[in-house]
Amino acid sequence: MGCYCSCPEPRRSSSDKKPSDRRPSEKRPSDKKDDFLSEAHDVERRLESSGNIYALQQHRFNMCETDMSEFPKIPNTSYNLFDVEQELRELVQEELSIRENRISNSAAADRLQHLKSQYQFLSLKWLFYLSNFAAAQWRAFDLWRSHPQWYMHSQLVDDCVGRQGCCARGCGCCLNRSHNLDASRSLGVGHCTLECGCCARARGFEFSESQKTDLKDLYQSKWEGAPWNGAYGQDRRNFHCMKIHQVSIWGFVPGSGKNPFDMINAPPSYDQSEGKKSKDDESIEEA
Ligand SMILES: [Zn+2]
Ligand SMILES: [Zn+2]
Ligand SMILES: [Zn+2]
Numbered sequence: 001m002g003c004y005c006s007c008p009e010p011r012r013s014s015s016d017k018k019p020s021d022r023r024p025s026e027k028r029p030s031d032k033k034d035d036f037l038s039e040a041h042d043v044e045r046r047l048e049s050s051g052n053i054y055a056l057q058q059h060r061f062n063m064c065e066t067d068m069s070e071f072p073k074i075p076n077t078s079y080n081l082f083d084v085e086q087e088l089r090e091l092v093q094e095e096l097s098i099r100e101n102r103i104s105n106s107a108a109a110d111r112l113q114h115l116k117s118q119y120q121f122l123s124l125k126w127l128f129y130l131s132n133f134a135a136a137q138w139r140a141f142d143l144w145r146s147h148p149q150w151y152m153h154s155q156l157v158d159d160c161v162g163r164q165g166c167c168a169r170g171c172g173c174c175l176n177r178s179h180n181l182d183a184s185r186s187l188g189v190g191h192c193t194l195e196c197g198c199c200a201r202a203r204g205f206e207f208s209e210s211q212k213t214d215l216k217d218l219y220q221s222k223w224e225g226a227p228w229n230g231a232y233g234q235d236r237r238n239f240h241c242m243k244i245h246q247v248s249i250w251g252f253v254p255g256s257g258k259n260p261f262d263m264i265n266a267p268p269s270y271d272q273s274e275g276k277k278s279k280d281d282e283s284i285e286e287a
Contacts, residue, residue, distance in 0.1 A: 027257045036066075044136070049246040053143075053259045060140040078137065079237065081129035082245045085187065088122050091115050092181060092188025097197030119185065126187060137249075144251035146258060149175070151190045155247045165192030165199055173198045175265075217277045222223060 038062050047056040094162055095115050098108050130147060133141060157167050166173035173196065178189045192199050194212045207215070222236050237245065247253065251260030 002071065013280050040136075041069060044139075046285065053261060054252050054257055057140050057144070057260060058252050058254070060136040061250055061252070063136040064134050075076060076248050077129050078130040078141075079245060081126060081133075082248055084122050084126045084129065085190065085248070086216075086220075088119065088126070088188045089190045090193040091119055091122065092178075093193050093195040093197070094179065095185075096177070097195060097200070100197050102194065123187060140250050144249070147226075147261060148178075149264055151186070151248075154248050154263045154265070156191060156244065157265065159244055160191035163192070164203075166196065167191065169202060171198060 044056065047059055054183035095112065098112060118149060160174060174191045183281055194207055194215065200206050220241060221238050
């Protein structure tokens with residue numbers, strides 16, 4: 001009902017408008033979001049069929065960075081997964097080290113038993129964090145990790161070299177380690193950690209537990225004053241951690257324009273990594 005006095009009618013904000021008041025050309029915020037997502041998915045499909053993997057992963061990254069993403073941002077979930085993967089690598093390398101050194105006393109048996117249960121525990125955490133990825137981030141991660149040697153990306157190899165890991169000595173442990181792992185330890189692939197037995201032998205000593213803790217804290221440390229929001233999420237990690245996280249989760253190096261799969265040493269083709277049949281395979285089957 002209108003006002004019977006002479007005061008002007010209060011101005012309505014656009015959000016107060018009844019649906020019948022809205023001009024056909026005006027869009028509700030939810031309509032704008034639907035349009036944005038529809039357009040973003042169209043672009044994604046076109047990039048998928050173009051085979052431009054750099055642009056595809058960059059586009060998916062941008063989809064997650066915008067306020068229009070399919071789900072509200074869940075801060076830090078990919079950093080949580082990234083941290084768990086580092087713990088899984090440490091665990092697997094400690095297991096291998098105990099076995100390589102042929103330590104067979106009861107303390108070693110107890111430690112192996114503990115590591116076995118800890119692997120299962122960390123695997124469940126890994127799955128939980130992965131299930132919280134936004135859809136576009138999950139698709140990007142799924143594509144990148146479809147390559148069995150994703151961790152041999154040149155930036156991850158360079159990082160291992162910089163930390164004086166096995167990639168610095170050319171012993172091949174980081175690549176060969178995956179061959180020594182059974183399928184139940186597949187989440188532990190990757191480069192050297194402070195638990196790598198080959199690195200400890202090359203150094204000639206083991207770091208103390210407190211030194212290991214200090215180094216791990218340093219590599220995962222946050223930089224509260226960082227002038228960025230963090231790559232997908234609110235986690236303001238140090239710049240080194242952000243670079244390694246970016247390549248580990250998304251594959252692409254911002255600004256490089258390079259296909260992430262071409263940055264892996266001796267990569268199989270994209271078609272092979274996607275499990276698609278090449279024309280040669282099809283013609284062999286038809287023959
Ligand atoms: Zn080595
Ligand atoms: Zn090593
Ligand atoms: Zn390495």
